[in-house]
Amino acid sequence: MAQQHNLTGRRIAVLATDGVEQAELVQPRSAVEDAGASTALVSLRPGRIQAMNHDVEKGDTFAVDRVVGECSPGEFDALLLPGGTTNPDKLRQDESAVAFVRDFFATGKPVGVICHGPWTLVEADVVRGRTLTSYPSVRTDIRNAGGTVVDEEVVNDRGLVSSRNPRDLPAFCAKIVEEFAEGRHPVHPEGATASR
Template sequence: MKNTLGGKKVAILVANGFEQVEYTQPREALEKAGAEVHTISLEAGKVKGWKHDHWGDEFPVDKKVEQVNAGDYDGLVLPGGQMNPDNLRDNEKAVAFVRSFFSEGKPVAAICHAPWLLVEADVVEGRSLTSYSSIKTDMINAGALWKDQEVVIDGGLVTSRNPDDLPAFCKSMVEVIAKGVSAGEASLNKTNAQA
């Protein structure tokens, strides 16, 4: 995977309370593949992770969400955690930032509770995806074709269920970003929308 993403820039959008391992492992995979990675958040300074059942570590924020747009990046990664997407989906700039990756034809990877943010951005209808099991009904109610699989790839949209799926998620995320597949275009073959 070395230098697969050389010359590419990827945004990871988080708010306080993101599931820490769903940030650190994808970031590491992106950097190992040669990408320049920016941590984007609602506030400047630092953002705090969540480790299973308690607060985790703090990580530096590279840019606030109002300072960036999809045109600055080659892909977007959305970690989960219950608090993180709930905080982000209540912020109009964060939702618009996510939506713009779909309208501008950039790859998007979302894991665990992060697809909540995709629902808020109104981009899941008719799309094959997965998520943390407790938000399955939210996905279906928003028109998604929900699948219980470790990774679902629909065009340039990559989704996974939980931290156990991170190896498959990271591999698929890097591949889709390397190819530059648009998250805005659904896979033509809905029956085989997975890796």
């Protein structure tokens, strides 16, 4: 029987905007909520965001709970970064979103990222010296930013959980619940989280 991980009392930020891959938003969010966590959809502006299915057809819209420029990593216990091609591309161009991700990594709290989501991590300079996986088209960007890429369904590097695509969601969801229950890890000594 699988070990049960309790996230009761934990608050999870889900950072996403228009173009997010619906399955990568919904399934991990449901997994952490089913384990007892509360979640907040954090985005670039108030209102609703448009999800996509495989980047080609519109999915559902989702209500934004918080605007990223008005949030602090101190309010949350973990961070989820779903993919979709245009979602992380928009996030990495927003200074508030990039700063939120960078500041979140500086806390040592766990982070889950899937598919194209690592683009935002690259922009925040938090992949240097870390091992992760992603959608194939993101891998060169990760390497160029100093990360090591492996082709596995789920990778955990000191609380940074990553997966490649929606097919990996079962393994990704199980691992983020486990890591989010574990809590903080030592802050990584390279990239934006390095001691200055």
